[in-house]
Amino acid sequence: MARKIGSRYTANQILGRGSAGTVWLGEGPEGPVAIKLLREDLASDQELVGRFVQERTALLGLEHPNVVSVRDLVVDGNDLALVMDLVRGTDLRTRLDRDRRLAPEAAVAIVADVADGLAAAHAAGVVHRDVKPENVLLDMQGPLGPGGSHPALLTDFGVAKLIDSPRRTRATKIIGTPDYLAPEIVEGLPPRAAVDIYALATVLYELLAGFTPFGGGHPGAVLRRHVTETVAPLPGIPDELWQLIVQCLAKAPASRLRASELGTRLRELLPLVAGMPPLDVDEPDAEPAEDETPAAEEAAPRDEEVRRRGAVPLVPGAKPADSNRDTHTSMRVPAPDELAGGARGTARVPRAAGAPRPGSARHRAVARRRRVALGAAAVVLAAAAGVGAWLATSEDDAGATPQDMNNTAPATP
Numbered sequence: 001m002a003r004k005i006g007s008r009y010t011a012n013q014i015l016g017r018g019s020a021g022t023v024w025l026g027e028g029p030e031g032p033v034a035i036k037l038l039r040e041d042l043a044s045d046q047e048l049v050g051r052f053v054q055e056r057t058a059l060l061g062l063e064h065p066n067v068v069s070v071r072d073l074v075v076d077g078n079d080l081a082l083v084m085d086l087v088r089g090t091d092l093r094t095r096l097d098r099d100r101r102l103a104p105e106a107a108v109a110i111v112a113d114v115a116d117g118l119a120a121a122h123a124a125g126v127v128h129r130d131v132k133p134e135n136v137l138l139d140m141q142g143p144l145g146p147g148g149s150h151p152a153l154l155t156d157f158g159v160a161k162l163i164d165s166p167r168r169t170r171a172t173k174i175i176g177t178p179d180y181l182a183p184e185i186v187e188g189l190p191p192r193a194a195v196d197i198y199a200l201a202t203v204l205y206e207l208l209a210g211f212t213p214f215g216g217g218h219p220g221a222v223l224r225r226h227v228t229e230t231v232a233p234l235p236g237i238p239d240e241l242w243q244l245i246v247q248c249l250a251k252a253p254a255s256r257l258r259a260s261e262l263g264t265r266l267r268e269l270l271p272l273v274a275g276m277p278p279l280d281v282d283e284p285d286a287e288p289a290e291d292e293t294p295a296a297e298e299a300a301p302r303d304e305e306v307r308r309r310g311a312v313p314l315v316p317g318a319k320p321a322d323s324n325r326d327t328h329t330s331m332r333v334p335a336p337d338e339l340a341g342g343a344r345g346t347a348r349v350p351r352a353a354g355a356p357r358p359g360s361a362r363h364r365a366v367a368r369r370r371r372v373a374l375g376a377a378a379v380v381l382a383a384a385a386g387v388g389a390w391l392a393t394s395e396d397d398a399g400a401t402p403q404d405m406n407n408t409a410p411a412t413p
């Protein structure tokens with residue numbers, strides 16, 4: 001059912017719902033638009049309305065082919081709406097859900113587009129703070145680019161900042177989507193441009209692998225991995241591309257590339273990945289390690305609320321029904337000792353396709369065979385050398401893979 005938004009716009013049809021509101025296909029004086037109507041409880045928050053108006057200039061000033069421009073901000077009675085350019089296409093999450101992972105050429109081209117959009121935003125002093133596949137729109141009416149990809153545009157600028165008001169989320173809380181949160185945010189530092197680069201590198205990894213580098217399991221465990229774990233290598237991608245991903249996932253924000261540099265470097269790498277098929281890697285287990293005690297547990301959602309990608313609503317109090325994709329979290333900042341990581345670390349290590357999944361029946365069988373073999377070898381050695389103590393090798397150690405061992409050390413910044 002159509003409804004008026006302010007005096008100039010009509011919202012005609014719902015395009016989709018997010019945790020902060022509903023996006024409508026609408027009509028304005030200059031033609032079709034997308035209208036993001038914020039949730040009523042947000043619209044009635046006077047402080048948020050004030051920030052909305054304050055942000056007006058920054059948001060309206062952003063013009064770039066890879067940014068979904070905000071055309072107008074409407075404050076009208078109970079309505080608080082962002083009027084945006086309409087992108088006819090789909091979002092990157094939908095594309096990932098359909099294809100699971102992208103060919104490297106298309107992934108690199110899409111991320112290069114987003115990096116260019118971010119460069120323009122950062123130059124204007126705007127940090128996005130919520131870069132993720134849901135916020136990348138693919139313009140199906142635009143020309144086909146490398147790997148058959150459509151132009152990519154970054155949307156939802158400023159929304160995370162608007163909602164992250166001091167009163168709504170006290171300084172000790174984190175707002176964002178766990179899988180894409182830079183370590184400095186987890187540690188409570190203010191978000192600067194480098195957080196967008198970290199999130200975008202996470203998106204690139206996800207497009208290539210079909211899963212994020214530090215996601216899986218409890219949101220608290222995800223946050224801890226961002227701070228303590230080193231990204232596990234993705235088999236099968238050119239080293240230059242891997243080095244770029246590693247640099248942009250650096251724990252230290254200053255070590256990451258700037259957005260403009262990232263866009264340029266990715267485009268330079270396009271010929272190297274041209275024609276490559278999607279990678280063939282299996283997703284690691286989403287289960288946390290046995291000795292994993294998630295940080296921020298007390299403020300985190302209960303198990304039944306932890307949905308895909310450890311999702312909880314962006315806004316405290318939002319019901320899952322408010323959104324078709326709850327991908328945000330609001331948690332307290334974990335204490336330093338909580339972030340220190342367990343003895344074995346918690347990184348999820350991608351396996352070459354076909355290798356047994358940790359914790360699976362096949363993996364347990366392999367581990368059991370390895371223990372039997374180790375036990376037999378130990379008996380022989382002990383008998384030969386009289387070193388009885390060697391038999392005390394723990395089951396855990398015998399069952400751990402070399403990669404488990406490699407991931408015990410905290411990441412270097």
Ligand SMILES: Nc1ncnc2c1ncn2[C@@H]1O[C@H](COP(=O)(O)OP(=O)(O)OP(=O)(O)O)[C@@H](O)[C@H]1O
Pocket residue numbers: 015016017018019020021022023034036068084085086087088090091134135137155156314323325326327328
């Ligand atoms: N400018 C736009 N043009 C066309 N469709 C859009 C536009 N902006 C958003 N959409 C669509 O509207 C839907 C909801 O978008 P919205 O930004 O509210 O939610 P989200 O980003 O998926 O989730 P969240 O806000 O919780 O992070 C998405 O499916 C998206 O594809």
